[in-house]
Amino acid sequence: MSISIKPNTTGLIFAMREEQEGLQALITDQELHHFAKRTFIQGNLWGHPVVMVLAGIGKVAAASTTNLLIHHFHVAQLLLSGVAGAADARLKVGDIVIAQELLQHDMDASPLFPRFEIPLSGKSRFLAPPDLYLELQNATQAFIEEIQQHFSPQQIQEFQLQKVQMHTGLIGSGDQFIHDKQVLGNLKRVLPDLLAVEMEGAAIAQVCEEHALAFGILRTISDSADETAHIDFQSFVKNVAAPYTLGILKKYFENKN
Numbered sequence: 001m002s003i004s005i006k007p008n009t010t011g012l013i014f015a016m017r018e019e020q021e022g023l024q025a026l027i028t029d030q031e032l033h034h035f036a037k038r039t040f041i042q043g044n045l046w047g048h049p050v051v052m053v054l055a056g057i058g059k060v061a062a063a064s065t066t067n068l069l070i071h072h073f074h075v076a077q078l079l080l081s082g083v084a085g086a087a088d089a090r091l092k093v094g095d096i097v098i099a100q101e102l103l104q105h106d107m108d109a110s111p112l113f114p115r116f117e118i119p120l121s122g123k124s125r126f127l128a129p130p131d132l133y134l135e136l137q138n139a140t141q142a143f144i145e146e147i148q149q150h151f152s153p154q155q156i157q158e159f160q161l162q163k164v165q166m167h168t169g170l171i172g173s174g175d176q177f178i179h180d181k182q183v184l185g186n187l188k189r190v191l192p193d194l195l196a197v198e199m200e201g202a203a204i205a206q207v208c209e210e211h212a213l214a215f216g217i218l219r220t221i222s223d224s225a226d227e228t229a230h231i232d233f234q235s236f237v238k239n240v241a242a243p244y245t246l247g248i249l250k251k252y253f254e255n256k257n
Contacts (some may be wrong), residue, residue: 132224
């Protein structure tokens with residue numbers, strides 16, 4: 001099947017199906033494409049061309065999917081939205097983190113290279129492009145100011161969404177679902193500015209950096225990355241994180257009109 005390349009297309013990547021709940025129904029003029037056991041949904045979202053795809057969990061799945069979006073759809077930028085575990089005491093469940101920097105917290109080729117450094121790249125941290133980062137920040141803040149319009153009073157009480165905060169800074173990615181306070185503490189000691197941990201963002205950032213492609217990483221804090229990380233996780237992703245994604249992306253795309 002041939003693909004009609006649309007200029008200024010945004011790639012939307014999700015690790016879990018629940019994180020994109022409700023979004024496909026909003027994409028108009030849909031065309032489906034299948035590559036490498038993935039389904040790519042091409043169309044328009046709030047007046048802007050997009051390609052949405054479920055990448056799967058982990059760094060390899062994220063990097064592979066990013067390459068497919070670049071080479072088959074010639075996307076102009078990539079956005080990843082999903083959940084993460086808190087790595088800083090200031091963050092609580094329901095808060096939002098926008099990545100300014102990303103690193104692979106499980107990369108360790110020492111003593112050949114410094115810990116966290118990507119071999120042969122000379123760097124360990126990948127910086128989010130400031131223009132896209134600031135646009136996401138503005139969209140997120142606008143969403144937070146209207147958050148009570150998106151959730152019922154019962155949901156706000158159940159998920160403790162009364163004082164949602166936005167944070168910006170370092171996100172760490174690794175092929176590990178961290179649910180151990182000691183593991184998290186060890187990371188925090190060597191990375192004191194670490195805000196959140198997840199499993200895909202830094203891999204996407206590395207591929208995008210190699211292709212000079214803009215990217216944005218948006219994460220909702222779903223747990224404290226310790227022994228309580230499994231509690232109500234699926235319910236939170238479906239009922240909080242997915243509506244966050246819808247609301248923030250709507251603000252983001254509408255502001256680009």
